[in-house]
Amino acid sequence: MICQECNQRPAALHFTKIINGEKTEVHLCEKCAQEKGEMFIFNGESGFTFNNLLAGLLNIDPNFQKPSQSPFHQEEILQCDSCAMTFPQFLKVGRFGCSHCYEAFKEQLKPVLRRLHSGNWTHNGKIPKRIGGGIHLRKQIEELKSNLKDSINNEEFEKAAEIRDEIRKLEKNLAASHEGGE
């Protein structure tokens, strides 16, 4: 059989598409199939959406399949207590109901975020000024603490002492900012 696209090379790939009961057969050579690759998936066939992808991502994870496999444990359905969105609902629409959903589905979310953001699951960018005062300090302290460890490992004790004092100062500020009514 000859490729129906270029009419030159022999067809190596054979698809059968069934859309609403209508059957179409497609025969392509490898080269044309590669060129058309994207079109076959995204060519307006709306069955393949982001939501399917997301649900797919979640279902790959064995953690989510285990509970339902056991007939003796009636697993409680995870629900956000603020907007009442359930985890299965989230899977279906692919959108959260409110900002509290992130906390409610925290554990389930981690692997999803990792897959969506190539391994990342924590924020590393801008922090809003007004609500982020305490966060800024805490981040700074964390960074200093890791510097402190490095200095000790490198036996740079004078530098370590300086860093230690700096951390104490920041921790005092942090405590003050909490008392100041955040």
Next chain:
Amino acid sequence: MSLERFLNQAVSSWMSAAGPDSDIVLSSRIRLARNFDEYKFPTLFTHEEAKMIIDNMEVILNQSPIQKFGQMELLKIEELQPLQKRVLVEKHLISPHLAEDSRYGAVLLTENEEVSIMINEEDHIRIQCLYPGLQLSEALDAANEIDDWLESNVQYAFDEKHGYLTSCPTNVGTGLRASVMMHLPGLMLTQQINKIIPAINQLGLVVRGIYGEGSEALGNIFQISNQITLGKSEEDISRDLKGVVSQLISQERSAREALRKTSNIQLEDRVFRSLGVLSNSRIIESKEAARCLSDVRLGIDMGYIDKMPKTILNELMILTQPGFLQQYAGGSLRPYERDIRRAALIRDRIKMEQEK
């Protein structure tokens, strides 16, 4: 409506102004997704909440306006005519989703249309800055300034671990989508683009055509944007994208030079044939128009055609979309009538330049 008046109203600054590397980069865009902490996301919010968000924004706008970007105008989607909405979408100022599906959607626009803030789209707030040429860091600075202004007036949904919380998990973290629109006829003609796209995808960036459907890129115009929003800083995301775009620019330039050396006369012929089609056709489909506009733009950039503004590709790609054509005609048009209108608009626009 006269063509000149229509152009004055229709052309936003990012379409007509020049920017760095604007022989290849048509525009740079930064989008930030933000949400108010105390309201449910647009997927679930009530009509009252949606209305309160718009009201809040109106109060901020009236009581503590930001001066730097000039006067801002608030447009409520429900108060717009279908054609007006379509025109805003075709100018990339609002998304199709905001125009068609949002409840209580609205948009804040600056006069030069470089800044638009969508309200109640997929997220409560989407700040968008659109600049001509390669100006990602400039656009990011502007977006950050608007973000800081809003943040000083409202409580954002933010947590330390996940960053800015968004309706869709693909935007969480920075909420940043940086994208660059590029004209890459050289890489298309030399067929290098098919090798380059998969390589770019591996870097966590997405390449797609912005006009046309599926995998085709009408007018050889591609959009390159970041996919990952979590775990990288805003500056890193913008810098990484800029790095790849700079690579593409130099590849495109060398492809153009190679074409000039190996097939100068063929290229010149192609350019002037396309100019001929655009100057003379009476019926033209969007696909053919896009192809010819791309050729003509390449001809301008490579010095075959002079006395023609570089922005003609950008401008006419946008103005010959169905919404704009119908606005120009002053009523709805069937597809066949649009093709006639499109041909007339392009002819008139080219004549306008030649008579200058």
